[in-house]
Amino acid sequence: MHEQLIQYINNHSTTPLTESEVELIKNYFLLKKLRKRQYFLQEGEVCKSAAFIVKGAMRQYSVDDKGAEYIIRLSIEDWWAVDRESYTMLTPSIYNIDAWEETDVLTITKADFVQLNSINALNEMARRLDENHASALQRRVNASISLSAEQRYSDLAKTYPEFLERFPLHIIASYLGITPETLSRIRKQVVTKK
Amino acid sequence: MHEQLIQYINNHSTTPLTESEVELIKNYFLLKKLRKRQYFLQEGEVCKSAAFIVKGAMRQYSVDDKGAEYIIRLSIEDWWAVDRESYTMLTPSIYNIDAWEETDVLTITKADFVQLNSINALNEMARRLDENHASALQRRVNASISLSAEQRYSDLAKTYPEFLERFPLHIIASYLGITPETLSRIRKQVVTKK
DNA sequence: CGATTTTTTGAATCATATCAACGTACGTGG
DNA sequence: CCACGTACGTTGATATGATTCAAAAAATCG
Numbered sequence: 001m002h003e004q005l006i007q008y009i010n011n012h013s014t015t016p017l018t019e020s021e022v023e024l025i026k027n028y029f030l031l032k033k034l035r036k037r038q039y040f041l042q043e044g045e046v047c048k049s050a051a052f053i054v055k056g057a058m059r060q061y062s063v064d065d066k067g068a069e070y071i072i073r074l075s076i077e078d079w080w081a082v083d084r085e086s087y088t089m090l091t092p093s094i095y096n097i098d099a100w101e102e103t104d105v106l107t108i109t110k111a112d113f114v115q116l117n118s119i120n121a122l123n124e125m126a127r128r129l130d131e132n133h134a135s136a137l138q139r140r141v142n143a144s145i146s147l148s149a150e151q152r153y154s155d156l157a158k159t160y161p162e163f164l165e166r167f168p169l170h171i172i173a174s175y176l177g178i179t180p181e182t183l184s185r186i187r188k189q190v191v192t193k194k
Numbered sequence: 195m196h197e198q199l200i201q202y203i204n205n206h207s208t209t210p211l212t213e214s215e216v217e218l219i220k221n222y223f224l225l226k227k228l229r230k231r232q233y234f235l236q237e238g239e240v241c242k243s244a245a246f247i248v249k250g251a252m253r254q255y256s257v258d259d260k261g262a263e264y265i266i267r268l269s270i271e272d273w274w275a276v277d278r279e280s281y282t283m284l285t286p287s288i289y290n291i292d293a294w295e296e297t298d299v300l301t302i303t304k305a306d307f308v309q310l311n312s313i314n315a316l317n318e319m320a321r322r323l324d325e326n327h328a329s330a331l332q333r334r335v336n337a338s339i340s341l342s343a344e345q346r347y348s349d350l351a352k353t354y355p356e357f358l359e360r361f362p363l364h365i366i367a368s369y370l371g372i373t374p375e376t377l378s379r380i381r382k383q384v385v386t387k388k
Numbered sequence: 389c390g391a392t393t394t395t396t397t398g399a400a401t402c403a404t405a406t407c408a409a410c411g412t413a414c415g416t417g418g
Numbered sequence: 419c420c421a422c423g424t425a426c427g428t429t430g431a432t433a434t435g436a437t438t439c440a441a442a443a444a445a446t447c448g
């Protein structure tokens with residue numbers, strides 16, 4: 001269970017974890033099993049834990065007054081699920097996070113994460129993750145103002161093909177900021193174009 | 195000149211700068227004066243420096259094959275201008291950054307910034323900045339998929355009223371991902387609604 | 389002032405949303 | 419293992435919001 005996380009941390013830092021650090025991590029990261037559709041975070045709550053996904057798929061989304069859901073982030077194995085803003089600032093989140101499939105996550109609270117700040121590899125990994133996340137968000141903002149729906153879909157299909165296999169198309173449509181009907185028509189076009 | 199930066203750093207960290215740290219910062223941050231429309235970063239270059247804006251206004255944007263500009267970030271006094279991805283990874287940037295007005299910036303290269311990593315206040319400030327930036331990007335992604343053009347404009351007018359005073363409306367329109375004509379019509383509506 | 393940039397307006401067009409219906413697949417309980 | 423309900427995907431007709439193009443008005447700058 002934890003081996004996957006250890007591996008992940010080592011892959012994302014320059015200095016490998018020592019044995020004692022590995023032990024610390026095993027003690028601090030707690031396994032949590034989520035059923036399909038189970039909330040990990042609900043709007044209005046503080047995002048008390050960050051989750052490393054060992055197995056499964058999760059989504060982060062906002063909900064408007066009409067009940068419509070807007071997917072702002074999708075995550076699968078070896079990704080993290082967390083509302084960074086709420087987690088770091090300890091403020092109520094405006095987002096929901098739930099499991100789309102049966103999902104196993106390793107969770108850690110912010111307080112515990114701070115406890116582990118002696119672990120350099122973990123800090124380095126966290127910093128890199130944040131940088132990558134910020135870059136990805138910036139690109140997505142850029143895409144949303146500069147590309148058509150069709151281009152955004154092609155982009156997604158190229159950059160994150162896993163998403164198309166793991167999530168239904170209406171979730172993908174929401175992630176792209178379009179309706180399921182529009183996505184369906186776009187896909188029909190793309191196929192016939194070839 | 196540097197006092198403003200010193201002040202800013204102290205405002206954005208819990209531990210105030212010591213006198214010797216202040217001296218270090220004065221030595222490492224270099225003043226650069228930019229004319230209107232002068233590039234600070236051009237697409238394809240590595241963003242070698244980060245810029246703290248002492249006075250003036252800058253924009254970060256991408257350009258498509260037709261020459262259309264898409265504003266992804268606007269910054270004024272006491273903000274930073276930098277392509278974080280290019281700056282940290284030392285990769286060629288896909289964005290341009292230029293001065294919209296006569297602008298004075300204090301710049302620091304990544305290598306020099308690393309030299310200053312003994313300054314806790316500076317590290318803390320940088321971390322907070324990154325967090326805030328990431329949160330803002332996330333909110334913008336959320337807005338782009340969940341709100342209408344009119345709502346996004348109202349949001350902007352409420353959150354960053356300074357922008358409306360400093361930048362012409364076609365820049366604001368681009369930032370919102372709409373055409374200047376659409377923004378003009380939206381504004382007409384908003385006025386008559388009241 | 390004249391030149392340039394910015395903003396507005398109108399008309400035609402295009403992209404996407406909406407609403408409604410239908411087909412399909414899937415999984416669960418009987 | 420079948421039948422039923424729910425979730426998912428597609429299609430068509432229509433509506434709407436935003437773009438495009440062209441032009442003119444207004445503001446700004448040297």
